Amino acid sequence: MGKLFAKIYDIMMQPLEQKGLTELRKNLIRNARGKVLEIGSGTGLNFPFYERADKVIAIEPQPLMMNRSLIRANDALVPIDVVLADAEEIPFQDNTFDTVVGTLVLCTIPNPLKTLEEIRRVCKPHGTILFLEHVRLDRPILGRIQDWLTPIWKHVCDGCHLNRKTVELINKVGFKLVRKKQYCKNLLLEIELLNSK
Template identity: 40%
Template sequence: MSFYQDYILPHLINLAMRNAQLVPYRERTAAAAEGRVLEIGIGSGLNLPFYGPQVREVMGLEPSSRLIEMARGVARESPSPVTFIEGSAEAIPLERGSIDTVVTTWTLCTIPHAIPALEEMRRVLRPGGQLLFVEHGLAPEESVRKWQNRLTPFWRPIAGGCRLNRPISNLIETAGFSITALENSYVPKAPRMMGYLYQGRASP
């Protein structure tokens, strides 16, 4: 991927969705993590400041070496040890049942094959573990959905593979998870086509 796709563009998306408004979603998601945590698409480390003392270790999976280098600077201030893994969510190089919590934040929209990736997340979670997620995706209103479907073929090639119209909760359940908590809402003042959020918890 180009530097534009893996760094500039995500920041433009965050700006469009008013990055300061996303902080409470990140904070609530990361604060619920515990034990050995695997963060999918750790990016530049925006979630690292929000992990609490109940987190023993954070493992950050990220396909972009540039973003990993950026995240290393943030990791130096993390109270928990952070290990970075350069790789894809479709083939997580960890043992079955070795993770207590998987975290995804605004990540599932860009993974090329979301269901195999989610199946990999389920594989590495221990029995009783949890998937914590906050993602943007398919909206309930037909008028918004129409625009999401129309724009996604044009948006995806220039936005690092981001799909505006993924039905996040359906994908999670199709991959074998049971959703135990789910809240849906629009980010205030964000473009509705990219601002419909799925935030919740699922068990394998």
């Protein structure tokens, strides 16, 4: 499924991007400053929006997605290096990054808690973590529908979980919540965290 998903990802996302997702990406990314790590950068849809970063290192575990992102990396306003790597084992030293960014990625990573711990490790003390994530709805019927659809959805969408309780996972790691905005009736969250280690 990975090869096909990489080929159709941009086409599949286009209607959502046009309905407002691109604007949400822009609003999130404009807060990324200094040396930035982007996890699960996919085809590089965030790359055009980095303006205030000094440098971005983007990690992506799937070679085809990474290769598709290289054109956007070359056209970006700031230097972007794309590295084939897994967010569950980030290949950088402790306290390396001023900002860490993830958009629509924690839903797909097999062990999101391990990834959050790795983010905490590589982000500098008092550094910023920025997420844009879809989450499980806290409503009995809709949440159950997400639970029911997730096994099928994971197969079709390359491992994406519709029902991740992302905020609960974030709270376990110990980040300090700076800001949380909800969109699409709480299905989509924009989260800014402080690495208060």
